[in-house]
Amino acid sequence: MGPVHHELAGEPIFAPMIQIDMEIKAFVSAWRHCDYVSTYMARMISQNRSDSVRHSNLFSSALNELLEVASRTRHAGGDLACRVSRHGATDRIELTFPCVPEERQFYEEAVSHVTGTEARERYLNSVSGDLAPSREVVLLELAVDYNAALRVEEADGDAIKLVVDLPLEGLQH
């Protein structure tokens, strides 16, 4: 029997798979938490993908970049929540973390720029540019290289929620 897909009024329902919660203070206390969390979650959710090792490698690569973004937040308090859910070939990352208002505005603008034809050009320009990679590059790369769909959702308090749908199962070798 194959996986069961749920849909309600045209909006697919993603089945929860795993969630990790940490105080942001604890999370940012060691840079390697990004690596630990992305590697662990990638392994956990990739077991029943058609190629578990390859899926885990790609998922870890994408999630680590998002966690590194969260790790650079300028907000000192609150919690980080990383939740992964699944609908068919797509895995959804919901990353909630505290941020200051300027950062929230930045993410909202950045996400609005990752769609559209100019996204690829912006991404290539950033690769060849002199400046160190910005948080926007991470989001552009997810959209361009991983075919990810991104959006920002409301979250409680001084937090922001990045929602990233990754269709890794469908990515060709």
Place this chain on the structure above:
Amino acid sequence: MSPYDLLPRFKAQYDANNQEFSIAGVVRPQAIDELGPSIALLRDAIGRVRGVLYLNVRRLTQMNNAAFHAFSRILIDTCRARPDLKFVVITSSVVGWTSRKFGRLSGIEPNITVEEYDSEFYPGQGFLEEGGFVPILRSQTKMTWRHERAILPRHGMRQGIVMADICCGIGDFAVLVQKEFQPSRIVALDHSISSLNYARQVMREFDIRGIEYTYGDASEMLLDEAQFDLVTCRHSLQIFNRPELILKELYRICKPGGRVYITNEKNSHCLGEPRAESIRWTYNEVAKLFGHFEMDVELGPKSRRYLMEAGFEDIRVETFMVTNLDGDPQDFADVIAAWADVYAGEMATRRGDGPEFVAQFRQGFEDHIFAALHPKGYAGWPIWVASGRRPQ
């Protein structure tokens, strides 16, 4: 600080002979300063070479954007300052993101090209892994399984273990193991996408659970080290031109105290009665033919030496003979006919063999089939089984 923090996560080195800078492992720094020595090594390498510098990222399992930018910046700047110098980035198709990400660089600077490495490591496999060979591989596994199901427990197979089947081909051995021994997990890896597609199709149709089929290069696997109780690699070392590289990887992914199990042939020892002389001549020629394509189908009795040299202990070696008496003699005959088609067909043609040789070569296979189907005949195909324990 956890013990994990003490492990080196990546390694960069420069090989002056090959003008090759390689970086391997997980490169996820917080700040570029952490890459200082590696970046200095790359800059130094650039300063020493003329013509082409190879950048080997085949075993680069992860690299974050910060590190990628630091390294790519050096390549791009060098291209602009030194148009005489070319960069060739060697990626592996196994690591999904590398060709994609490094491929962007060639769009920016024409002097940077990206090549996927894998195919050159498998000089002769194309003969054996195309779709038409699948029924024969299934028959071969059916014939060897009659013996191996009794042999495997002597080499570490038992219920509940975590095992890997490297070079799993169409996955039929993994399925048989799953049904017979119920390991808790099987990771089955192969480099042939068509074989893996077939294996996954069988798994879906038969609702088989507990096997993870994964695409990979047996000489450089993405699998973590020391995670399997038993690692099997059947009929495969003999078709690689550098079996010691595969064994090194099998050793790496095997747990200390776990075992690596290999099977190989000595083709020149295939035999039959009647018509023994013709059969012997042909299989001697088979060994030479494979040798021409850098494959050693005489490897079986060398297994002990290979395992010892790879660092294993408690090495156990045994042999068994698949014969026409094991089951339906027609199965045996069908396998020989398929060998004849490939060996006296495409492979002989590729080597440039003349019609006279091919006729005699093919005759030996026909005589082997004759022996297998003869009511008083006997036909055999010997297999060497060997395993070694990774020291604690």
